[in-house]
Amino acid sequence: MTETAIAVSGLRKTFGDKVVLDGIDLDVPAGTIFSLLGPNGAGKTTTVNLLTTLTRADGGTARVAGHDLVSEAKAVRAAIGVTGQFAAVDELLTGQENLRLMVDLSRGSAGGDRVVDELLERFDLVESARKPASTYSGGMRRKLDLAMTLVGGPRIIFLDEPTTGLDPRSRRTMWSIIRELVADGVTIFLTTQYLEEADQLADRIAVLDQGHLVAEGTPGELKRRMPGTHVRLRFTTVAELDAAARIFPGASRDDETLTLRVPSDTGTKSLRALLDRLDEYAIAADEFSVHTPDLDDVFLALTGHDTEAAL
Ligand SMILES: Nc1ncnc2c1ncn2[C@@H]1O[C@H](COP(=O)(O)OP(=O)(O)OP(=O)(O)O)[C@@H](O)[C@H]1O
Ligand SMILES: [Mg+2]
Numbered sequence: 001m002t003e004t005a006i007a008v009s010g011l012r013k014t015f016g017d018k019v020v021l022d023g024i025d026l027d028v029p030a031g032t033i034f035s036l037l038g039p040n041g042a043g044k045t046t047t048v049n050l051l052t053t054l055t056r057a058d059g060g061t062a063r064v065a066g067h068d069l070v071s072e073a074k075a076v077r078a079a080i081g082v083t084g085q086f087a088a089v090d091e092l093l094t095g096q097e098n099l100r101l102m103v104d105l106s107r108g109s110a111g112g113d114r115v116v117d118e119l120l121e122r123f124d125l126v127e128s129a130r131k132p133a134s135t136y137s138g139g140m141r142r143k144l145d146l147a148m149t150l151v152g153g154p155r156i157i158f159l160d161e162p163t164t165g166l167d168p169r170s171r172r173t174m175w176s177i178i179r180e181l182v183a184d185g186v187t188i189f190l191t192t193q194y195l196e197e198a199d200q201l202a203d204r205i206a207v208l209d210q211g212h213l214v215a216e217g218t219p220g221e222l223k224r225r226m227p228g229t230h231v232r233l234r235f236t237t238v239a240e241l242d243a244a245a246r247i248f249p250g251a252s253r254d255d256e257t258l259t260l261r262v263p264s265d266t267g268t269k270s271l272r273a274l275l276d277r278l279d280e281y282a283i284a285a286d287e288f289s290v291h292t293p294d295l296d297d298v299f300l301a302l303t304g305h306d307t308e309a310a311l
Contacts, residue, residue, distance in 0.1 A: 003030040005065060005156050005187035006051065012059035013046055020046050022211035023060065028204075030155075033178065033188040035202035037195065039303060042208045044191035045085050048160045051189065052082045065156055081154030085161050085191075087145045091134040095125050095144050098133055099151065106152035119147040123177070139170035146177065156187045163197060175201060195296050209303040222298045230261045231274055234287035243283050248274075258286075266290055 006028040013021040020043045028034040038044050049055040051064055053073045062069040065079035090098055099119055103112040120129045123143045128136060133144060142162060149157060159178070163171040178188055178201060192198055198205045199219045206216040215222055235241045235258045244260050245253050251262040264270050271290065278285060 004028065004063070005030040005032075006034070006062070006189060008051070008060065008062040010060035011047070011050060011057055011062060013043070013050060013055070014058050019211050021050075021057075024208075024213055026206060026213075026216075028187060028189060030187050031182065031185045032203040033182055033190060033201050035198040035205045036189070036191045036208055037193070037198050037205055037299065038191070038208035039193065043211060044208060045160055047208070048082070048084075048158050048189070048191060052080060052158050053077055054082075079154065079156055081149040081152070081157045083142075083146050083149045083157070083159045083162055085164070087141045088148065089133045089136075089141050089144050092132060094130050094132055095136070095140075096120065096129040098144060099148060102148045102151040115151060119150060123147045124173070139166045142166060142170070142174065143177075146174070150181075155185070156189070157181065159188060159190045161191055161193065164193065171197070195294065195299055199294070207299065207302050214302045215298065223293050225298060225301075228263060229265055229290065229292045231264045231271065232287070232289045232291050233260045233262065233278075233285040234258055235260070235283075236286045240283055240285075243281060244278065244285070247277055247281055247283075261291075264290070266292065 004027060006026060008024055008026040011021055011024040011026075012019070024047065026034070036044050036047060046055065050057050051062060051069065053069060053076055056070070064076045067073075067075040067079065069076055090101070093101065096116060099116040100112065103115055120126050123146070125140065125144060125147065128140060133141060136144065142165075146159070146162065149159075162178070163174050166174065175197070178190070182188055188201075190198075190201065202219060204216065204218055205222060206213045207222075208214070215225065217225075233244060235244065238255065238258065241253060241255070241258050241260060245251060248260065248262045251260045253260050262274060264274060275288075
């Protein structure tokens with residue numbers, strides 16, 4: 001039987017008359033990465049704040065590490081680590097002092113120096129360990145922040161947009177640190193706006209939009225909910241787009257960008273047949289690209305289009 005690290009049922013949160021979370025259900029098995037995906041203002045940080053006992057819910061129940069969020073808040077806090085969206089690093093202290101402070105706050109200082117040194121090493125911060133954090137770059141700050149979260153060895157870690165604003169290299173470093181943690185059996189609850197990040201890291205993804213989870217599943221399952229592979233043809237005139245739309249009746253068109261999406265597979269045979277057909281009717285496409293669905297499509301379909309439809 002798999003142990004459940006986080007179990008959420010009917011979680012609700014309102015600010016004034018604004019409903020931010022309108023009944024959220026989640027289940028995160030221990031030792032997995034769960035990613036909550038959503039645009040700005042979707043309620044990701046609110047969810048993290050609720051599950052880490054920083055804010056109180058208006059309804060619903062949740063258990064984290066087997067403890068009730070409300071009646072056993074202290075036990076929940078002891079079991080988790082949180083890296084918030086905005087770095088909790090003290091700017092005036094050096095990296096080393098920031099870590100030392102966390103060690104002292106967490107459980108006294110036995111072996112504290114070793115813990116600090118190990119973390120500095122692991123996060124590649126040894127060289128800057130004695131410099132004030134105010135001199136750190138954004139990426140170094142994020143790393144220090146995560147290192148501080150790991151003091152005390154929490155088994156469940158909440159990461160609120162851990163890689164926002166990081167360059168691709170720092171993002172990859174962060175990813176590999178997250179993967180190492182999971183390999184050690186830690187559970188990660190990660191929020192992100194980056195589909196690629198969720199795709200790369202998460203065992204399961206939930207998409208949050210306007211207070212509701214609009215989709216939940218493995219990255220593969222979410223991708224399968226999308227229309228399949230298609231070829232995108234872009235034209236220079238509406239007349240050409242019209243002509244092409246007539247010979248591919250199954251295609252969908254976008255008049256604004258003068259593109260036609262023709263369902264296809266990626267085999268050379270089907271692609272050649274498609275191009276031959278264009279030739280046959282003497283239609284020239286300005287641009288031709290083969291598109292396999294990725295999480296961006298899922299996100300657009302689930303949030304963008306739905307949002308528009310709701311307006
Ligand atoms: N303390 C608060 N008081 C009033 N409204 C709030 C408060 N905290 C959050 N909100 C509102 O709740 C909604 C969700 O905010 P939240 O910070 O959870 O979004 P988010 O998904 O984390 O967005 P982002 O990607 O920008 O970090 C927003 O409309 C926000 O304005
Ligand atoms: Mg946020």
